[in-house]
Amino acid sequence: MLDYQAPLRDMQFVLEELAGLERIGELPGCEDASPDLVSAVLEEAGKFAAGVLAPLNPVGDRQGCRLEDGQVVTPEGWQAAYDQFCEAGWIGLSLPPEHGGQGLPKLVSTPVWEMWFASNMAFAMLPQLNVGQTEALMIAASETQKATWLAKIVSGEWAATMNLTEPQAGSDLAATRMRAEPEGDGAYRLFGQKIFISYGEHELTPNIVHLVLARLPDALPGVKGLSLFLVPKYLLDEHGEPGERNDIRCIAIEHKMGIHGSPTCTLSYGDDGGALGYLVGEPHQGLATMFVMMNEARFNVGIQGVALGERAYQAALAYARERVQGRDIVTGEVGLPILAHPDVKRMLVSMRARLMAMRGLLYTAAGWFDLARHHPDAEVADKHRRYVDLLMPVAKGWCTEVGNDLCDEAIQVFGGMGFVEETGVAQLFRDARVITIYEGTTGIQANDLLGRKILREDTATLRELINDFRETATQLDGHERLGDLAEALHDQANLLDETSDWLLARKANTAELYAGAVPLLHLLGIACGAWQMARLALAAEARYEKGEGDAEYLQGLIELSRFYMATQAPQAHAHGKTLRQAGAVLSRFPAAAL
């Protein structure tokens, strides 16, 4: 079994030095996030992740879930862990205090969610749904709805789901068919089938609150005809407690390659007269609200990338330090652990470099969320809202792709033992494979990035971001020991600038541009990583000069930054070339010749 220890030192470093924890803690409404409290939260979460969730992870994988007479049976230990999780108040960590949450900034909950996903992703998918649903209801639900549902969702007493996908409507929500018929009193009857619903049914909580996209009778076709409904598994009685069973059935669960502990359900609504649901927000405006939940989920899936990558890295590092094999390529010495082989060391350093780059991007973005929400200066808030919007598809798309690469690389470090299930890295690899798919594939993220984010505003926010890269690079210019990093970061900024120019110049060639959307997403992800790694080196150097902290650790961060530039930055150029060269070939390629 794989151990997991939350990487507290790395997390704290990124929180403090890259994501601006101090600044966030000074925002109105975020004052509770003092350094001491944050340390205590991270430490507690680390204990829970390592002690409770991590040991359950292989159990969930082996046992999986079963559907028995319409009931979903989750793996042994799930119930006790969930109860403990709720009791400790983990769900409400960054949720509104008025509904029972602790109201801490998103910056604080982000590393905590990294721990949950790293220790047991299949489990953590359940409470994560409560967070996303709360965010959505906070924006669109009526005050009565909030009063009725939110406290139970924030505490985790009731579970939550999001219902989007149907057999003919996967990435394409315009094809949604689920229909809702008015019943009077703001109630509706829902009819139809939803698939791929994570934790769509289980017995872990006395109720489950489904948020469901459906069409009203007068709906327009397409996504402008989608309304959002809250549909509980059990209707509430006069005391607000779960009473009569609603007309929803779990008719199948998927047999998946990974995340076996998380039941993926097919839900049938309205086989017996219609499932009773309540409209959330305005009619036909459902997609925008669902996107609040979806965006929350997307960001969290990005965190899953770094989380699974970290767990895989810890496993690979432990194995590489312990497994003795071969002789030193220089000295011929035998009896050395495989970490002594240059290629194995390369894999591990490369994993750690990308982990820090992802963490830098994700935590910094979490800080932007908080700035957007809490900063008193509207202009500052707006700038960070735009940054979040621009980079959300990168945080999701790039971090999940890299997370998969890291799990793959961990297996390679293990060699044959990695292909054997007992060692546990195979599970990480299998689990990880879903994260570039769910909540929107990498292709969907890339199209969103290119079309809705970059082209729609003619690269404006992207140029602002590039200027921020340059500002960091300028701080490094002529630096006695870090000058090489300045060069590398200027190079990435220039590459992004040229790429932006090229995109604008080709704006009319839609098919050609979109053929390069995924390479563009990779390019921007790598460049953002380069920016964060340059900032990491600057911060490490500053601490080193002040004599603060472990010198070897700080030197390691600086060399990690160099290694990232040496290995990842050239990939950004390759993606840039692919973007510029491949679209034209592709758009004329005869599909019949495939």
Next chain:
Amino acid sequence: MLDYQAPLRDMQFVLEELAGLERIGELPGCEDASPDLVSAVLEEAGKFAAGVLAPLNPVGDRQGCRLEDGQVVTPEGWQAAYDQFCEAGWIGLSLPPEHGGQGLPKLVSTPVWEMWFASNMAFAMLPQLNVGQTEALMIAASETQKATWLAKIVSGEWAATMNLTEPQAGSDLAATRMRAEPEGDGAYRLFGQKIFISYGEHELTPNIVHLVLARLPDALPGVKGLSLFLVPKYLLDEHGEPGERNDIRCIAIEHKMGIHGSPTCTLSYGDDGGALGYLVGEPHQGLATMFVMMNEARFNVGIQGVALGERAYQAALAYARERVQGRDIVTGEVGLPILAHPDVKRMLVSMRARLMAMRGLLYTAAGWFDLARHHPDAEVADKHRRYVDLLMPVAKGWCTEVGNDLCDEAIQVFGGMGFVEETGVAQLFRDARVITIYEGTTGIQANDLLGRKILREDTATLRELINDFRETATQLDGHERLGDLAEALHDQANLLDETSDWLLARKANTAELYAGAVPLLHLLGIACGAWQMARLALAAEARYEKGEGDAEYLQGLIELSRFYMATQAPQAHAHGKTLRQAGAVLSRFPAAAL
């Protein structure tokens, strides 16, 4: 379930135009390989692969193998398929006629093995062992041994295995402990444990012939003390038939992520007095002979890369043509299959481009094997032997890495359905994960390429190969329609030349160089692919001008070549930069900072 159709048109094209089938068929001893016969063989093999092996593939995955009272039970249908496979004589296709084979060139058996691996890799691993073992015994066994064993191995009446790995001796065979004690009469008693033995035990054949590395009492430590033994599961009686059971036990089989149909056994030798074995070749010279079998296996694992990639591609293409989702990004039209989305098309064209590049390299290399073995001019034979030696680690290492990428990409095309086991692409992805590991990891291949192949001869053969690249590029220079490909190939040749210079200049910096071995392997793989894709375009253009064949198909090949250059060639540059930049950082990186 996934269909599989052998890609006969592509295979024939590569055989004829890139691998020089005609030239090979003119070699002494290869005259049987007439175009008509080769076509007939490929067609028959295609039927067997599609009709018999492919439908069994998911059965093997679901049922797996079981160990019951020391007996290994293989999946339902394995026995019948194996009997049919042997009866049709497929094992002996390119094995020596004097032992019952058909003596066809390796060039002919290569696409046939591609079909076996594509349709059912877990199954095909079994007969593949017979081929490798035959090659090894032909080189090192005594005439008596050949007469006793080879006919049954070539026919498949008896199965074969290769026994290298021990718990402490994985990539590091120097650590082998299995010992052999002389018994007189050329017989030995073997004691010890071997792990990760594919098809180490089963009931599909009345006997199993193990080739085992072990140490004689007077052996030196390290790899120079390894001798090779033939150890049958059943000792032969006076009629040469399987008689008394030998002292070998299967004590465990692995629980693996993939290739469930192939039992991976732990074999215990000599628990009851010693397993009787026979020395093959000279004492202490076992590794060289085992490497004959190993090299055969390595090449075949390279073929597994293209094979699994092809099957994944076929599945993804079929799905992309059938699944309707979303609207056309240019016209807004709905009801289109997802292949109409630029990013999905990009994935499929990219898969097909890399498939053709791999096929070009592997089939061409198979032709080199035949030239090395049969060409009457010793200089020509030697040149091709050197080419094979140089590129064997690339054929294995690069094609398996790319094969994994293709299986990964196929899942991405399927989206959520790819993560669900029923669609079958998940199995390909899981199965493929072993191919970059077994028969030597990518890191081991890369070290072999850098050290034993490139540096040991100061880049001599590599420079010859680069000249061949330039010759092809020169044929394209100034070509009216293909001039852009000339430029791309010259660029790859220059990159390789510069890389070779750099390697020679840094020859003393061992640790730094080896840190870049895997990037170097990728670079050379991509460049070899570029060479083959340029040749492919030239050949397609020539046929097109002569009005031979389907114009759309030929145009497709030319555009495929362009797409490869546009997307893969930049990756070669990125790997080159990583090679030159990362080693220095890595060699000073403090391992304690990991």
